[in-house]
Amino acid sequence: MIQSLILPFFLVFIHLSSFGQSIPEGGYHAPITIPLILSSNFGELRPNHFHMGVDFKTNNRIGYNLYSIDEGFVSRIKVSPYGYGKVVYIDHPNGVTSVYAHCSEFKGKVDSIVRLTQEREQDFAVEIFPRKGEISLKKGEVFALSGNTGSSTAPHLHFEIRDTKTEAALNPLVFGFDVADTRAPEIRGVKVYSLTKDGYRFPNKSTVRTATKGRSGYYVSGNKITIPANFCTESGGIGIAVDVIDRLNGAPNQCGLYGSILIVNGDTLFGQRTDRVPFESTRYVNSHKDFEEYSKNRKKYHKCFKTTHNSLPIYEYGGNGVIKCSPGDVLKIEYVGYDPKGNRSTLNFDIVVSAGEMNPEDGLGLDLSYLQPGYSLQLENENRQIQFGVETVYEPLKLDESTLDTEIGKASVPVQRAYTIKVKSSDEPDGKHYIEVITAKGRKRTMITAYQDGWYHAHSKYFGKYSLKRDLTSPTIATKNFKSSTTYTSSKKMTWKIGDAHTGIADYDLFIDGKWYLIEYESKGSFVTFNRPSGIKGSKEVKLVVVDKVGNKKEWVKVIDFR
Structure with missing residues (x-):
């Protein structure tokens, strides 16, 4: 058992060889040159995804220089009002790509190519893939400033390292x-x-206990957990999940778990080590965590077992973590949680299985009323067709066909792969239809439909009550930092608040005397900002055009004297 405990910590320091990359001689340059204090770490549990990088605190301000961690070239630049906001990707010679998200502004050649592309495409949101060597950077070269753009909720640097080949x-x-x-x-x-x-x-069939820190590790009351005999089945068993977080120096923020080991009766049964997460697998976080505890109570339970279809590459020791047991058994459990620096905590307790009868049911959802992770399924009537593919769900889900016209599955259950909703309607297609799904907390999710032979269809990654709707409402525009009655201004900045009640904003453009000018869209506050060039003076017609995702348009037009 001593070997089982020591080996994983040794691997923490040599695992880079398994990535196929090496740290360059002299190490990496820091991406930002203030003290590196984290508000979030890699692998932290998030809604529908793992946190795929680290968040460096920036003293609640924007504008710090961002540095290339090594020599390389800019391979991708993206500007979006959502997600990563203004983000730069740099490919390095050792096979990794560094990513710098939520930038406030770009510098040098990066800034030049973005502005040229925005002007050419007449769009704020652009994505650029420069040719190899077109924008080369030296180690430690500044190319952008830290910020708070996109879906960021406070100023910080979201920083990632990716495998260049696999991403x-x-x-x-x-x-x-x-x-x-x-x-x-x-x-x-x-x-x-x-x-x-x-x-x-x-x-x-689950039971929860609080863990308390003692002198020699963590413990549960009485150092044991007693479970009923009917937790046991002929071919199944029991599983353990642990509510565990980590914190790093310099900040009180709750961060995620890096690694763990589960030892049962002296044998290492299961482990996780979060070194690598493919983006195509990140939604399996809903299977890795206890989804119900997370969504209802914000508890961070990491399962020490996995389902057959969970494809995450973070698990170790080969098995699925299901612990075989029988009535009357006493199982000695040791759990070890650790971080990349080798700091670790332990929890020891016994699981006592009561005497009695085992559960006679050996499987779950074996009848046709269940949607199984490993199978596709189609439900239909004369007005609806619901098509589920393989791995739509993480665990068997009982479906109620009697509610098919208005509700699919349970709103509280997460979806792994999108399924198809088809609704029959006599409405003539005019490009205005969408399907709305109401999720567990009442949030409305909208999917734009396609139309074929009397059926409107869309793809959804959410269960819940749904309906086919038609959006005929135009977006809204209101002045933000000046009065709507304004006829002149000396301000260098003009801001409007824009919104849409149903399908969401798709496009926004500003024209001054018929010429397109760049405006920046900030989705968090739902406003667009025009930074006036010094050459714009005198009386001008200003027109702001906002379009939603089904083509409804709103225009704001006014003659303004720029001074």
Whole structure:
């Protein structure tokens, strides 16, 4: 057992060879030259995804220089009002790509190519793939400033390292950056489930205990958890999840778990190490975590088992973590949580299985009323067709066909792969139709439809109540930093608040005396800003045009004297 504990920590320091990349001689330059303090780390549990990089604090301000961590060339630049906002990708000779998101502005050749592209395409949102060597950077060269653009909620630098060939996200904290961390993970609770052999949870068969920190590690009350005999099945077993977080030096923020080991009766049964997450697999975070505990209580339960269809590459030791047990068994459990610096915490307890009868049901969802992760399924009537592909769900889900016309699945259940909704309608297609799905917390998700032979169809990654709707409402425009009655201004900046009630904003353009000018869209506050060039003076016709996703248009027109 000693070998089982030591080996993973040794691997923390040599795992770079498994990535196929090496740290350059002299190490990497820091992406930002203030103290590297994290607000979020790699692999942190998020809604529908893992956090795919690290977030460096920037003292709640924007405008810090961003530096290329090594020599390389800019391979991609994107500007968007959503997601990463203004972001730069740099390919390096050792096979990694560094990513710098939420920039406030670009510098040098990066800025020049973005402005030229925006002017040519007459669009704020652009994506550019410069030729190799077109924008070369030296190690430590400045190319942008830190910011708060896109879906960022506060000023910071979101920084990633990716495998250039596969584009999988790699953990930046194992690449030698000077991030102080002397704090061990914090274990807050443990949960035991009854499982099928495929790692699916039997409904209403779980028990939770609080974990407390002691002198020699964490413990649960009485150092044991007693479970009923009917948690056991002939071919299945039980599984464990641990509510665990980590914190790094310099900040109180809750960060994510890097690695763990589960030891049962002295044998290492299961482990995770979050070194690499492909973007195509990141939504499997909903299977890795206890989704219900996360969505209802914001608890960070990491499962020490996995389902058959969970394709995440973060798991170790080969098995699926299902623990075989029988009535009357006593299982000695040791859990170890650790971080990239080797700080670790342990939790030890016994699982006592009561005497009694095992669960006679050996599987879950074996009848045709269940949607299974491993199979496709189509439900239909004269007005609806619902088409589910393989891996639509993470665990078997019982469907109610009687509600098919108005509701699909359960709004509280996450979806892995999008399924197709088809609605029959006599409405003539005019490009204005969309399908609306109302999710668990009442949030409305809209999907623009396609039309074929009397059927409107769209793809959804959410379950819930749904309906076919038609959007005939134009977007809204209101002045923000000046009065709507303004006829003259000496301000260098003009801002409008824009919005749309149904399908969302698709485009926004500003014309002055008929000529297109760049405006920046800030989706968080739903406003667009025009930074006036010094050459614009005198009386001008200003026209702002906003279009939604089904083509409804709103125009704001006014003659303004620029002074």
